[in-house]
Amino acid sequence: MAPHRNLEQMFNPSHIAIIGASATSGKVGHTVLLNLITAGYKGKIYPVNPNVDTILGLPTVRKINDLPQNLDMAVLCIPSEHCLEALEQLAQISVKSVVIISAGFKEVGGLGWKLEEEVIKLAKKHNIAVLGPNCLGYINIDKGINVTFAEGQPKSGTIGFFSQSGALCIGIIDWSKNKNIGFSHFISVGNKAVIDESDILTFLANDPNTKVIVGYLESVENGSRFLRNAEAASAKKPVILLRAGSSNSGAKAASSHTGALAGRDAAYEAAFKQSGILRAREMEELFQLAQAFALQPIPLGPNIAVVTNSGGPGIVAADACEHYGLTMTSLKPETIHTLKEILPSYAAFFNPVDVLGDATPTRIVQTVKTVLADEMVHSLVVLLSPTAQTPMEQIARELVAVFEAIPKDKKKPIFCCFMGGTLVNEAKNILSSAGYPCYDFPEPAMRSAKALFDYKKRKEALPPVEVTYRRDKNKAESVIKKALREGSCELAEFQAQGLLEAYELPTPTTKLCRTSQEAMDIAHKIGFPVVMKIASPHILHKSDVGGVVLNIKNKEEAKEAFLTITSKTQRLRPDAHISGCLVQAMAPSGSREVIVGVKRDPQFGPLVLFGLGGIHVETLKDFSTRLAPLTLSDAHDMIREIKAYPILAGMRGEKPINFNALEDILLIMSQLALDFPLIEEAEFNPVLVNEKGALVADIRIILAHKES
Amino acid sequence: MAPHRNLEQMFNPSHIAIIGASATSGKVGHTVLLNLITAGYKGKIYPVNPNVDTILGLPTVRKINDLPQNLDMAVLCIPSEHCLEALEQLAQISVKSVVIISAGFKEVGGLGWKLEEEVIKLAKKHNIAVLGPNCLGYINIDKGINVTFAEGQPKSGTIGFFSQSGALCIGIIDWSKNKNIGFSHFISVGNKAVIDESDILTFLANDPNTKVIVGYLESVENGSRFLRNAEAASAKKPVILLRAGSSNSGAKAASSHTGALAGRDAAYEAAFKQSGILRAREMEELFQLAQAFALQPIPLGPNIAVVTNSGGPGIVAADACEHYGLTMTSLKPETIHTLKEILPSYAAFFNPVDVLGDATPTRIVQTVKTVLADEMVHSLVVLLSPTAQTPMEQIARELVAVFEAIPKDKKKPIFCCFMGGTLVNEAKNILSSAGYPCYDFPEPAMRSAKALFDYKKRKEALPPVEVTYRRDKNKAESVIKKALREGSCELAEFQAQGLLEAYELPTPTTKLCRTSQEAMDIAHKIGFPVVMKIASPHILHKSDVGGVVLNIKNKEEAKEAFLTITSKTQRLRPDAHISGCLVQAMAPSGSREVIVGVKRDPQFGPLVLFGLGGIHVETLKDFSTRLAPLTLSDAHDMIREIKAYPILAGMRGEKPINFNALEDILLIMSQLALDFPLIEEAEFNPVLVNEKGALVADIRIILAHKES
Incomplete structure (x- = not known):
């Protein structure tokens, strides 16, 4: 997506007003003006101060209204409580962009949060590009612009840097000078009220003085916009980011493997990988890599x-x-x-x-x-x-x-x-x-x-190939709506069958039987051995209540299994409505069990997870993730980057699985999640894959509580 | 083991002779003398030079013979070809210790190698402690001794440092000064002809000025001595080492999983772990950790x-x-x-x-x-x-x-x-x-x-508990001797049965049958289901030739299996002598398959390996290692530090395995390898463990080609 249309005026202004310019050394409004003059800015500077005539040799403007119309850029160095008024006055003279250095906004909560919302509203109304608030300002080295209150100026170079932390900027400016690390732009994005990392990525990608884009990020404002802009930027030049905050991902209780495993950082990891961003693991590494890319x-x-x-x-x-x-x-x-x-x-x-x-x-x-x-x-x-x-x-x-x-x-x-x-x-x-x-x-x-x-x-890497699968969206929708009408937020296998059909997902032959006699007949028809599982909309963890019997070899065993499963579950879950049992064909020979899951990340949308079944995903944490929509090569790579991949490729004389069939299932999962934003989590577990194909043997869907 | 008895005189001498002291600035013999004077050495210095009267204000001694008897320490700064002669002369005056800075020894190969052997011989004969050759010398900061040719002196502190690389020493001295990193001792061990890392570890462990021992190591001279000294040193103060050379471990063709997986670095890793050494992964980390331990x-x-x-x-x-x-x-x-x-x-x-x-x-x-x-x-x-x-x-x-x-x-x-x-x-x-x-x-x-x-x-951590197991060494020896007499260096299951009995290793009931009739009868006696495997001293990879049939359920299948196995193997391996088939009871219910292996490291002796069977060890590289002799807590930790440990602890309602029984098997493997230095590699694979106990279901032994 295009960045804010006034970004060019912001980072390359012909004139700059410093609102709150001060004659008192040590004050932010003084340091910013001093930095701007020292940096050698060639454009016109308007220090705005109601009380003095000149500051640092420059004549002041007494009030905002006296500034020229269509001003390119203004910097606010005034207390937060006066920012809104100043912004309104600036809007009157049709200002193009504003850097709000002042703190006291969202980061202090309460009234500050409200104030920031007002700033956003005003900026949108008048199409003003706003950097910050609560930021250090920015430096455009080659243009001689330094509107920060940091001490010292970094060296000139080809690293375009942005940071969500102002303090980090100050440390880095000072540190980088000793190391001969040079920058084209140095941008502190602060609270990102209007201009965010996605704008900056696009701006730096288009900037001819920038050879490598480097950033420090704690969060992303808009996941899908970030993905698009990051991908476009990466295609032009290297983008290296450090993402902090992985330890805050927390362990939100989740009701599927996918949910439990894919913490917030997993979505960032996938987003970076898919958009071609190189992820630095440590702060020093970020700048070591930056320098390497800038110079070599x-x-x-x-x-x-x-x-x-x-x-x-x-x-x-x-x-x-x-x-x-x-x-x-x-x-x-x-x-x-x-x-x-x-x-x-x-x-x-x-x-x-x-x-x-x-x-x-x-x-x-x-x-x-x-x-x-x-x-x-x-x-x-x-x-x-x-x-x-x-x-x-x-x-x-x-x-x-x-x-x-x-x-x-x-x-x-x-x-x-x-x-x-x-x-x-x-x-x-x-x-x-x-x-x-x-x-x-x-x-x-x-x-x-x-x-x-x-x-x-x-x-x-090959260019991404997008794929669309034939599916019956209406049919799928009716399945989901029915579940919601019944007040159920989790769809078990039994209810989700319709979804599998709607997406033409291959499944082992599965039939519902309501009596032990039906169980015997249906099992006989399917052909022994079979699997029998409890069919209840209220029971998702079937194994936990003894609701699964494998390898049923004859009619007698089928009868026995039906009676055992239904009585056991009824005893353990007297609240559950039990519809009977599902009878399913056993796994074809040579089958390996895999898990395909999806979890909706609040920022980045559906995150697809793939891993081998059994202990591999849960205990060994051997799984791969990508954000939807998956491309063909995403699906290809996901299957191959797990450690247990040799099991799928075939070990000890086993045949390799049908990779195309498995890739299809990953791609369909991606599409299912995109088609229905109501789906919070979904899991095909197990998927049975052998050399011939792949079958989804069980499915669970967790829906959001409200329609979105 | 005690370090060289003259180590104290070497690092704390009352008088020092510089053989090859030079009046010419820039020469090693000049720099060493200058460094020694500058460092503020309080003892007597004898510059030895046949041509001049004084150097740097000190009167010279014309020849070694003129030095006083029982000299504490001499430094050789002369070409390697004159070192042997000088050492002989020094031996005449009963020198206690010599630092050979000169290069041109083992490191240049050929004649240099021979020269170093002569040095060792002479040093041993006269009990001279020799540091080097091909070293930078050493610095004892508090005593004002600096007999190196490095520029500058590190700051005083509590880090006792030694290094196998002289170049690294020079860089570190210079680097450490800017960082306020201070040292007690700074020792370049060079080729380690006489004094090696084990001596230095003990010396620094006993040194009251040293709070933390830090070293750079490429190889260890004597594995078991190193282990003992390192363990004793670690018990007194932190020991942090960087071991370089892991990439040289090479992929020597090996005939067992254990052999293939346990590269040379695995032995170092285990040695460090067992002796309490902290291993730094990068050079900068080595000194960052050193400083933290020294100061905090x-x-x-x-x-x-x-x-x-x-x-x-x-x-x-x-x-x-x-x-x-x-x-x-x-x-x-x-x-x-x-x-x-x-x-x-x-x-x-x-x-x-x-x-x-x-x-x-x-x-x-x-x-x-x-x-x-x-x-x-x-x-x-x-x-x-x-x-x-x-x-x-x-x-x-x-x-x-x-x-x-x-x-x-x-x-x-x-x-x-x-x-x-x-x-x-x-x-x-x-x-x-x-x-x-x-x-x-x-x-x-x-x-x-x-x-x-x-x-x-x-x-x-708990103090180590050593354990000894009852075993019939004579019986085991006769099994090994028999194999050697038959010209076989690899003992398959069939031949190794005697070893299992000698060590009282629990095995599933296993019997040899020579005909299909015997197969039926024996299988019936053992009780179905059974496993059948080819019995041949020439076939170690039984599965590869179709030599294993699992889950034989009745007499008919037993007959079938016997005929199939023998005919298939005979066809694929016409050279092999086939004794018949082994019939074995199937794995008890709830069994998990694990691998216990051992591989003899040339430096450190037997390295025991543990991991889960199947793909875990081979593909996922999920295994743990320790050097023999294992202590009880080593065996305990090895089982628990693999990633797949939850499988052994019992997942999804499975019972935990009998850990004591499995620990016994690890400890017996350690003992077996220590009892028979002839064993190069051994593997119990699989070992079947369930909640009741552990059974060694198959065994392979690889013997060294010559008696040691």
Whole structure:
């Protein structure tokens, strides 16, 4: 979806008014103005202050009404209780965008919450783009705009950053300067009353100065809009996000496996995966990856070479390489041949290439050049410890020259790691200012290499194929309506049969029998062995009340099973209305039991879950998730990314299952959940799959309490 | 085992000779002498140089023979080809210990390897403690000894560090200075010709200046000695190691699950676990944990409180807390009551406690004091971002005063995290110099809190109980000898029966039948249903040749099975001698199949493996390992630490297995492997366990090719 139409005016204004500009040093309205002037803004600045004539050398405007019409942008640095009035006055002069730095809104609850709602209403009415409230402001580095109250300005670069936490912004600005990490935009989104992460994603995706989008997120305002915008942004450039708040997902009591397993964070995890977002797991990692993407090209493949002057760290790098699923590549014979000319006989010519502790700058640089030229090498890690023989700054300069000499179409990602403190700090600075990230330790270097390769793999993934299945929506709807009329929010197998038919879901032959005689006859007709299960709209956990008997081999056993099941359940659940028993054909030979579930996430909508039955999903937590609508490749990947996948592929001479049939069932589950927003949770459990096909042997549906 | 008897003289010498001391700046023999003088060594220094009279103001000794008798320590800074001669001369004057810095030994292979062997021989003959060769030397900070050629000296502290990589030492010395990380000892062990990690562990464990032992290790010289010394050291103080080289473990073709799964690193993993060593996973983590242990007390429990002035990072900390299995504790009502007096109404009074971005030093410090006093809180994380209201250095100083005021018996671990660069650097310095680690980001702070709590849990673990089982070693030996006489290195079930009996291992009733008639009779006697398996010393993978039939229900089926199995196997393996079939009782009801295996690690000896049968071990890699001899608690823990443990504990109304019976089988496997060093690999697969007991249903033994 398109972002707010005034976003361009907000981040690229021709003139800026600072409402609440102050002459008193230390006040927010002073710091913001000072930052804006210091950043070198070329546009017109209007400090608005009713009491003084000039602030920081600029003539003030006494009141908002005196500002020119169609003002591009205003910053509010006034107490929250005056914001609404100011916003109304700004609307009168047709302001395009407003940054509300003031706190005291939704985050304080009560009246603040109400105030924010008024701001939203007003902004919508007048089409004003509002950033914040309760934010730090933003910085557009190349345009010389800094309307934040943070101390200091980050370096210029190609990372477009946004954050839901203002405090984090302040820390990061300060931290990033030491690390030579540079930004194009630095945006604090605050309470996201109007402008949210989805707008920012689209804005930064379209921004030519931004090479990589990086964000800190606690929540998403609009799940489906976020998915669309994130997917579009990812298609243009790498998007790396840290999502905090996974521990708040809570353990809401849920009535299905899917419900219990798919916490709130599972929806974020799926949303990120499906929209191509790379998820950072730690704060430092977020910026390490950001820098790697900002500075380095995407590799052609997974092959890594390590050049080092120290054996130990070389081994650590090789361990990390394996850990991250990259390949310590073999070098070409020509490369090894050349290395033998450059290096002493007791050096290590294989990867990691150890040039030894006594290596001179020439030996190091020649080796790096040689290894870098090897086509087998997709990414290079240069790992140096300072020794008496290594004037680190000279080496850094010579390495930069080697890296820069590579023709543009032959560039490879290069990650340096200089281990040490004062002996290497300046050398690291030389490398990172020239555009080559330099780490303290081997592991983060390898982690960055892995992230770049992951991005490459995602870019190459097949385009999504959307599928629609034939189904009888009216029939399905009548099943659901009937259940609701009967006051039931959970549909057991017995009631959900109609849904299975409406969606043409393959099921094992299943018939309802009301007497033991019927049970014998129907079982005989279906053909032994059969399964018998209690049929009651009030009993969802059939096994718990002894409501299932497997492997019934003859009429006698069928009679026995019917009587046992019905009497046992009636005793244990005297409240339940029992319609009889369902008789079902046994699982076809070679069947494996899987679970296909769905749970509606309040933000992202239906989250589909897949896993092997038995203990795999519940106990081993071996399952995969995606948000609906699933594409063909989503269904394909979900089945293959569980650990127990080899069981489906066939072990010990077993035949592989019919994957297409199982993919269909996943896709139909996705469609069912999209067709009926009333469905809160649904589960096909078990689904029986063998080499021939897949059968949904049982189904449970949980409906929302009210029509949506 | 006791360390080398001259270790004390090596690390605490009254006089030191520098063989190869040089007047030429930049030469190793010059740097070592300079470092020693600069470090402030109080003992006597003898620079040995045949050509000059004084070096760096010290009078030289012209040749080794002129040195005093019973010299405590000499450092060799001469080319490797002269080392042997020098060592011989040093032996003449009864030197106690020698540090060989010179490279050109085992690490260059060939002649170097031979040279190192000569060094070892000579050192053993004269009882000389030798550190190195090919090492950086060592630093004993409090004694003012620095016999390394590294630039600079680390700060004084309580971390005893050793490293198998010299290059890493140089990097770490330099890196640690900026981070206020201080050391008691800094030891580069080099090639470990004589003194190895086991000696160093014991030395540092006994050293009163060392509070925590930290090491970088690639390999262990003597597995069982390492285990003993590490266990003794861990009992005295925390030992944290980084083991590099896991990616070299290689995939040696192996003939059992155990063999295939238990790579070399699995033995290290088990060795570390059993000896109480904490394993760091990354280089930076090694030193972050080291600093935490060096500076902070051990917590009473898992409860964490976070005090922050920034919501976002507070959430990140809470996520990390959950991720690491720690508890974000509730605060006591009294604490919350006090907080409500200190903090504005819209602050967060619950954990994480958010004092808000406008918090003054007083508000921050009072909150920290209040939360720290709460008995529910076992460890505290203080998480600050710099704002206009936060003079970070003042806050740091006031926090230190609060921390220091806590009585000694009420100290709790405190981890600070000040996010930023230049705005917080000095504040961080104030904290870390006062003994309070301060991190850049929340996650490493929480990782450190977790490591301290892990250590507490380990210290509280029950003391190991050793167990011995009754067994008939002679009988077992005769089984193995017979197999070897027959030229067979693999004992199949059929041949290994005697071993099972010798160790009184419970087995399902199993009989050999040679004809189909016998098969029918024996099966009838055992009682249907039965299992039938091929009996051949040449067939180990019975299923692969159709050599197993399960669930034989009557005599007719028994006959059929016998004929099918024998004819099929004979056709597929015409080379195999077939003795007939084994008839075995079926698995008792409620049985779960588990695997108990053992594989001999060249360094650490028998490594016992446990896991659930089926796909769990092979595909899901869900297994646990320990080195023999297992203690009772090892066996107990191995069974409980696999993910599939709930299956054994009983799911969905199933009864829990007889854990004692299964533990017995693990302990017997450990004993079997210790009793017979000839056994390379052994596997009980499956072991059938139910609520009553455990039965070893099949066994395979792989013997070493030569008697050891």
